[in-house]
Amino acid sequence: MPELPEVETVVRGLEQAMQGRIIAHVTLNRKDLRLPFPPTLKTLRDIKITDVSRRAKYILIGLKDGRTIIVHLGMSGRMTVSDSPAPEKHDHMIIVLDSGMQVIFNDPRRFGLVDLVDTTVLDHHRLFSHLGPEPLEAPFNTAYLAEKFKGKKTAVKIAIMDQRVVVGVGNIYAAESLFESRIDPSRAAGSLRNDEIARLVSAIRSVLQRAITAGGSSLRDYVQTDGELGYFQHQWAVYGKEGQTCPSCKKPCIVKITQGGRSTFYCPERQK
DNA sequence: AGACGTACCTGACCGC
């Protein structure tokens, strides 16, 4: 689920509730998710939260003592904030704040992770060291992507989901960006002309930005921190719409194929 | 290097 727009929406919600607050204590209800919880996590107490931010699909909670809590939502993770939460199955971590609010990390599939590291070594962390540029920042541009795509035989859809190429783009927004830029997802990345790469760059930017504005896409598990759904799923052109009417052709021409073991949706008439 | 497949895990849904 959570691709960049969902993570960004969660970060903005967490920022409201957490920035400047003190962590009273942290409760863990199991020993691990995708990775073991670090032993230091449950000892956090009376520490001020300086800021909440995002890198790729990771949530970063900065602490005054020079450390950072890293959270990844995996496929089914959600973080919600409430002053009187009803306990739910799969609540794995609860951060209690001095305000009385509880920040709950719930993740049925447990593909998510939590780590606690020194902020100064974040960039060298094994989860971060290989990450490409942020899609909404200047270093992600046509020249950069052209260089990355040069000689690449990988399908362009696989390539834009590769976090070493650009971060934050997952299965939904890859499909939507390729539809918007009129590019066939199966094309070899290295076969794209410069004008096509330019279209792709601006499509990725525009799709992600519009999705953030809509509060993300709610498919199954995803909600914003206040429990509200995201609304971008109503703006999907092709994702999950096999056999349905294409907004471009006005015909039922949307097809589903499999790439890298994942479903890809696209319109063969529009996307060449 | 890069292109694959596989693994991690629960839950929803579908056909029988």
Added chain:
DNA sequence: TGCGGTCAGGTACGTC
């Protein structure tokens, strides 16, 4: 009602 199969927003790792 139950059961097995399939699929789901991500990522790391192994193998060729």
